[in-house]
Each structure stands twice: as C-alpha cells, then as structure tokens.
Amino acid sequence: MKYVLFDVDGTLIDAVSNQRRVWATWAQRYGLDPDEVYRVALRTRPMETFAQVAADRDARECLAVLHELEDEDVRSGVYTAFDGASELLGDLPPGAWALVTSNYEHRVRGRFLRTGLPVPDVIVDAAAVEEGKPSPMPCLRAAARLGAEPGHCLVIEDAPSGVRSGLRAGMTVWGVNATDPVEGVHRHFPSLREAAPHILARITNPEGTAPV
Numbered sequence: 001m002k003y004v005l006f007d008v009d010g011t012l013i014d015a016v017s018n019q020r021r022v023w024a025t026w027a028q029r030y031g032l033d034p035d036e037v038y039r040v041a042l043r044t045r046p047m048e049t050f051a052q053v054a055a056d057r058d059a060r061e062c063l064a065v066l067h068e069l070e071d072e073d074v075r076s077g078v079y080t081a082f083d084g085a086s087e088l089l090g091d092l093p094p095g096a097w098a099l100v101t102s103n104y105e106h107r108v109r110g111r112f113l114r115t116g117l118p119v120p121d122v123i124v125d126a127a128a129v130e131e132g133k134p135s136p137m138p139c140l141r142a143a144a145r146l147g148a149e150p151g152h153c154l155v156i157e158d159a160p161s162g163v164r165s166g167l168r169a170g171m172t173v174w175g176v177n178a179t180d181p182v183e184g185v186h187r188h189f190p191s192l193r194e195a196a197p198h199i200l201a202r203i204t205n206p207e208g209t210a211p212v
Contacts, residue, residue: 022069097203100133
C-alpha cells in the first residue's frame with residue numbers, strides 16, 4: 001500500500017486570513033505594528049517571532065496569549081477547505097493517510113469539524129515531536145504510526161519547511177496551491193484540485209515507489 005501525509009494549513013484548509021487576523025490581534029495587545037509582526041511570523045516559529053518583535057516581553061506569556069487567540073479563532077472564525085479536499089480525503093482508503101501539522105491536534109480537529117473534512121486516525125501535531133518541520137521527525141513519526149516505510153509515503157505540502165521535512169525523511173514530496181514550485185518537490189500542482197486525481201492514482205497503484 002502507498003500512504004499520503006498531508007500538511008493542513010495552506011494544503012487542505014485555507015487559513016491565511018485567520019492567521020493574519022490572529023497575529024494582528026496579538027500585535028495590538030502588545031502595541032506592535034501588525035504588518036511587521038505578520039511578516040516575521042510567516043518566516044519563523046512563534047517563539048522565534050517573539051524574540052524578534054517583542055524581546056522585552058515574557059515569551060511564555062506571549063505564547064499563552066497567542067494560543068488563547070488561536071483557540072478562540074477555531075471556535076468563532078470562518079474556515080474554508082481548498083477545492084477538492086473533501087472529495088479527495090473521502091476517496092482515500094482508511095488507514096492510508098495522515099495529517100502532519102505544526103499546529104495542535106485540538107485546533108486541527110476544530111477546523112476539520114467547521115469545514116466538514118473527514119479526520120484520519122493518525123494526526124502528528126506540534127506536541128507529538130520534539131523537533132518540528134523542517135526536521136524529518138514529524139513525517140517519520142506519521143509513517144511509523146501508519147506502519148509505513150518512508151519510501152512508500154507521499155507528502156503533500158505547500159510550504160518550504162514541510163517540503164524539506166518530507167525530503168529529509170526520504171519520502172516523495174508533491175507541492176500544491178502555489179503558482180511556482182517549492183524547491184525540491186518531485187511534482188508541482190497549482191492547486192489541490194489538480195493534484196487530487198494523481199494522488200488517488202498513486203495510492204491505488206501498487207506498482208513502484210519512485211518519485212514521478
């Protein structure tokens with residue numbers, strides 16, 4: 001069997017406006033420029049963001065405020081699944097796919113509930129590994145929980161850090177939802193909808209594991 005490891009934000013769910021709104025609210029709490037904070041947040045993990053934009057603040061307090069805002073956004077925000085996501089996930093064989101996310105599982109489940117997407121048995125979130133993307137550990141952990149060899153796994157990603165994670169894990173990586181391909185991807189699709197039939201074909205095709 002072949003297996004698929006999906007990133008969530010930017011790959012299955014369009015959360016850009018939500019992320020921007022959460023960071024803007026966070027920035028306003030600390031009297032910071034929302035646009036500058038968001039530019040930094042796009043490139044770094046939260047603790048690194050705090051170190052750059054609010055070095056004089058308690059990083060643990062900053063993180064607690066961010067988590068509070070993100071949890072509220074899951075409860076009240078509007079989320080949209082990318083075109084084709086629901087059909088694709090519904091057509092995949094049970095036990096053949098997992099979510100690998102830098103977010104936390106309870107937020108992912110909340111977003112999937114809001115968008116009507118099916119939830120797999122395996123979710124590897126930020127709390128499941130000591131090192132997040134671009135480390136290979138999240139992808140390797142997901143493969144282990146699926147009972148899959150890394151070479152049998154296809155990673156679907158939109159972001160450079162996730163692409164590097166999959167490549168370092170020795171997996172095939174396809175990029176979606178971007179005009180230009182992320183460096184290193186084996187295949188690139190401008191949208192998840194365009195990638196969907198190829199993903200399904202790869203999972204249901206028992207022959208070979210080499211990148212195409």
